[in-house]
Amino acid sequence: MNDDLSDNLLVEFPEQHLALIRINRPDKKNALHSSMVVELGRILSEIEGNEDVRCVVLTGTDQFFSAGADIKEMVALGPVNVANNPKRTEAWQAIESFKKPLIAAVNGMAFGGGCELAMLCDFVIAGADAKFGQPEILLGGIPGDGGTQRLPRKLGPNVATFMLMTGEPIDAHRAKELGLIVEVCEPSDTVGRAIEIASRISKRAPAAIQAIKACVGVAIGATAENGLAFERDAISKLAMTEDSREGMLAFSEKRAPVFKGK
Numbered sequence: 202m203n204d205d206l207s208d209n210l211l212v213e214f215p216e217q218h219l220a221l222i223r224i225n226r227p228d229k230k231n232a233l234h235s236s237m238v239v240e241l242g243r244i245l246s247e248i249e250g251n252e253d254v255r256c257v258v259l260t261g262t263d264q265f266f267s268a269g270a271d272i273k274e275m276v277a278l279g280p281v282n283v284a285n286n287p288k289r290t291e292a293w294q295a296i297e298s299f300k301k302p303l304i305a306a307v308n309g310m311a312f313g314g315g316c317e318l319a320m321l322c323d324f325v326i327a328g329a330d331a332k333f334g335q336p337e338i339l340l341g342g343i344p345g346d347g348g349t350q351r352l353p354r355k356l357g358p359n360v361a362t363f364m365l366m367t368g369e370p371i372d373a374h375r376a377k378e379l380g381l382i383v384e385v386c387e388p389s390d391t392v393g394r395a396i397e398i399a400s401r402i403s404k405r406a407p408a409a410i411q412a413i414k415a416c417v418g419v420a421i422g423a424t425a426e427n428g429l430a431f432e433r434d435a436i437s438k439l440a441m442t443e444d445s446r447e448g449m450l451a452f453s454e455k456r457a458p459v460f461k462g463k
Contacts, residue, residue, distance in 0.1 A: 207240035215396055218255040218403035220248055223262070230268035231261045233314045235289045242292025245299045252462055255403040255410070257299075258395045259322060260306040261315075263388065266331070269313025270345070284345035293346055296321050300411050302402050306395035307331045308388045312370065317344060320351040323414060325381065326395040327373045328388030333381060334370025354421055355381050406444035407462040412436075 209226040222244060224231045248254050261267055275283055283289065296303075296318070305311075305322035312334045319325050319333065335348045343349060344365070352361035356379050364371065373385045386394050402410060412435040419431040439445050443463040451458035 205236045206234040207236045209234075209237055210240050210244065212244060214254075216400055216403075218253060219396065219399050220254045220257045221392070221396065222257060222259045224260070224267055225262060227262045227265065229271070230310065231265045231315065232268050232271045233318070234271040234274055235283060235286055238296075238314075239288050239292045242295035245303075246295050249300055252407075254301070255407050255462070256302045256304070256399040258304050258306055258392065258399050259318070260392050260395070261308065263308055265309040265315075266305070266307040266311040267313075267315025267318060268310055269315050269336070272340075280342060280345060293321075297347075300414065301407075302399065302410060302414060304395050304399055306392045307333075307382070308391050310334075310370075312336055313344065313348070314346050317346040317348045317351060320347075320355055320381075323417075324383045325376075326384050326386065326391055326398065327376065327382045328391040329373050329385055330388050331373040331376070331382075331385075331391075332370040333373075333376050334368065335365050336368040336370070338366060339368040355379075404460070406442070406448055406458075406460045408442045408444055409439055409448075412439055 206226065209224065211223040211225050213221040213223070215221050222241065224233075224237070226232060226237070245257070248257060270283065303322045305319040305325040307319055307325055308328040309330055310332050311319045312332070313336060316333050316335055335344050335352060337344050337348070349365060352365060355361070356364070360379060363369075371379070371381075373382065376382045377385050384394065416431055416435055419427065444460045447460060448458045
């Protein structure tokens, strides 16, 4: 079995300040081999240091976001060895800790690792044909990339437990009702819509956008007291940036702000 499938990730730059990452392994329904997860972590780490890129859209192909982990790899190496592969776990951490906005554009199935990957994004835009699920129980297992932890935070424990224990997926409209995704559109419009939103976000002050992401991250699983303290600290740091001053000055002068990421 090929141990390096990293070339199944494609990076494009559709607009200024935007990056688009495509999972492109359609013959395997975009199954996530460990080398692909590691490559995604590497790409995002590289983008994080690129001041010209302010927002990232992550998508799959027209029919699949990702069917989940590469089962052949699981069989060959064993689920424990795959899930505990240090390079793989480090990559998931790099994805989760990515400081810039990360938007998922999902068409078709986002199952198993694909669903876990979508949940690592800041929010999800989905085509009407999208489905989300953690079907590992159907194979006698449980999610190995954070599904048991992230699904309850996104959907609440009752719905999450039902999905995890039955392995049954939910469709895009149900996912929107539950708050897993923010918008449903025609599948042909999914990526374009995500890029449109990403473009809007990229015009905001980068430091403020990243501070919002950091504050929300602390709020999830943190006490309100700790979250508010983190927020106040972020506000203090933002007040010292040029973009913060530019935003207030532009408002007072009744003009559009010009943010420079400083």
